[in-house]
Amino acid sequence: MSATLETAPTEYVEAGGIRFAYRRLGSKTGVPLVFMQHFTGTMDAWDPIVANSLAADRPVVIFNNAGVGTSGGKTPDNVDQMATDAENFINALGLGEVDLLGFSLGGFLAQVMAARSAVKVRKIILAGTAPKGGEEHLMEVVQDAFSKNAPDVRLPLFFPPSDASQAAARAFVARATVRKNDRDPESGEDVSNPQAASIIGWCAEQDPDHASLKAIKQPALIVHGSDDTMFPSINAYEMFKNMSTATLIIYPDSGHGALFQYPETFVAHVKTFLDA
Template identity: 75%
Template structure:
């Protein structure tokens, strides 16, 4: 396949009563990589530079979970059901095993999916995320970002105030808006409210001995921004210390969207990790 994230047609797959919207990129080679999206994000919230580069040598799937974008159903207010919905979609794709890239909220789903039997998970990338009981400042950070009245709310949400980070953010926004036809609709309160509730509940669920992280045996790459205000980088370090087979990378002068600030570097790290 030669489609990019900007041109790949939206396809649909029915699973457990939900009509999931998804796009498939890359050749039919390697272990498929499934991308799990952030709070309120749709397929068109991913960075085409990142997705297209990841799809150069392997199958990559982006999709809208239940109630998001063009997928049917209602968005659940808990991570457990969001994970179950994502598992239904991935299982219906029919792959023998998959790799997962979970960004932010998507990283919560990846952590749960890794230790459950429905989907066979080979390797995991956790970007800008947190463990159960992790530190989060979602509502505060989102409120402050909207108060700045920026050109695009992702600039204060995902990037640091430095000139370099903001320039990278502007380039990311331009890339993310490049698709003109068949774009996903933006998320409304029917998505943001239950997803916010799920994030707050996940981070308030104490797991003092990190039993859920210790149960993950798959090789895991943890990537985080040095100045992530939504999920501070202490979360990444705690995950790294608790997990038995994790590698930690923290990018400089970067916020929640570190993977979008350094797409080439991120892709290089991910490819090295997945091919190891």
């Protein structure tokens, strides 16, 4: 029986002086799909439906970037260094050509990595993310979510308040907490503070001609929630308009965690995109 997100052993590889923790799912042949996670997220914050379903017919690699979870090193306070760390990890595994799935902060990394040549990137999926100079409300939204004292902060943080969305939110949290053994520790301020600085810095860095987006030549699938309060959907439209080969999908009644609210739909869209 092949490994799942809930059962795959945590492995380690040294790269650039950092010991990276990762898990492999799926087949050993095909272009690997590398997952890059959101603000403070670890390997165990991914949705098992998304990870396991995408691993049904391709290699999937999930990892903790520097300083996060069970990985060593120190979390950088800028996107460029985070992207360099991710490139070092991918090269250390000898993955060759890869596809990238970047969610939120991970989407910033995917944009940087696609535009340069340290790793051979075939296609990218950008979920709930923003371009350089994009609109962000990270601290305001996070503070508001914590003020609601929900059983899990992701319920108000990633999902709108509608009954249908909150039902999907509870189902996601249940799936994402199944793994008990060898589970990543939750992130503390040594992760959240530099990651927040990197997000705020990325969005504060103006790119009026969208040169960073125009430098991305790979096919891109942009997926966003209709009511993403952290990175409003105008970000997705700006990326779509300024990338040469991008497709844009916006899911209804959904927020920052749209890919976890509609996991089966998201997987179907990603598979169609990657297989085309």
